[in-house]
Amino acid sequence: GQNIDQPTEMTATExxxxxxxxxxxxxxxxxxxxYQQHAGEAxxxxxxxxxxxxxxxxxxxxxxxxxxxxxxxxxxELQMKDSASYLCAVVSGSAxxxxxxxxxxxxxxx
Amino acid sequence: EPEVTQTPSHQVTQMGQEVILRCVxxxxxxxFYWYRQILGQKVxxxxxxxxxxxxxxxxxxxxxxxxxxxDGSNFTLKIRSTKLEDSAMYFCASSEPxxxxxxxxxxxxxxxxxx
Numbered sequence: 001g002q003n004i005d006q007p008t009e010m011t012a013t014e015x016x017x018x019x020x021x022x023x024x025x026x027x028x029x030x031x032x033x034x035y036q037q038h039a040g041e042a043x044x045x046x047x048x049x050x051x052x053x054x055x056x057x058x059x060x061x062x063x064x065x066x067x068x069x070x071x072x073x074x075x076x077e078l079q080m081k082d083s084a085s086y087l088c089a090v091v092s093g094s095a096x097x098x099x100x101x102x103x104x105x106x107x108x109x110x
Numbered sequence: 111e112p113e114v115t116q117t118p119s120h121q122v123t124q125m126g127q128e129v130i131l132r133c134v135x136x137x138x139x140x141x142f143y144w145y146r147q148i149l150g151q152k153v154x155x156x157x158x159x160x161x162x163x164x165x166x167x168x169x170x171x172x173x174x175x176x177x178x179x180x181d182g183s184n185f186t187l188k189i190r191s192t193k194l195e196d197s198a199m200y201f202c203a204s205s206e207p208x209x210x211x212x213x214x215x216x217x218x219x220x221x222x223x224x225x
Contacts, residue, residue: 094165098145
């Protein structure tokens with residue numbers, strides 16, 4: 001079976017750093033994506049990890065440990081527009097389909 | 111920048127009616143997907159399509175659902191007899207062939223409301 005866990009909600013202050021964790025147990029693993037989703041909109045790509053370690057893209061970084069079934073998304077210099085849901089998604093299956101977690105709703109306060 | 115498009119943006123239908131949701135994937139992509147998201151819940155995989163046939167489908171994708179690529183550009187999801195619980199946002203996605211890294215690009219979604 002597939003199981004992906006993320007915290008439901010997080011709150012942080014503008015300018016701060018926040019780390020959103022994701023743990024997974026899946027049958028098959030071909031990488032892990034982080035997507036951002038604003039209410040009523042489509043998920044948009046943030047990062048992809050397939051090997052262990054840290055991937056950095058501007059204000060966003062993502063880390064993966066395959067042996068621990070663990071990933072995190074790090075957001076630095078938070079801005080109000082970063083208030084959104086952050087989705088952890090594991091790639092698996094022959095068609096490389098995505099299995100999503102329930103998402104973490106991040107609220108950035110002034 | 112190329113993008114996935116979906117029509118309509120919002121579809122309202124009566125229970126028991128058939129609906130067809132349309133998607134135009136990015137032109138050089140070969141893998142196509144449908145996902146759905148019931149309000150307040152997580153995004154769920156429905157079906158993947160490659161080389162003119164279904165490659166994987168989830169338990170949600172029962173006999174009421176079908177997909178088709180009727181021409182070189184469109185990718186459609188048909189629900190034969192809609193139920194109240196089919197009300198959701200339906201996202202189409204596509205990705206390039208091959209390689210380790212194949213980001214799925216999502217369309218803006220079709221909000222389906224079944225009354």
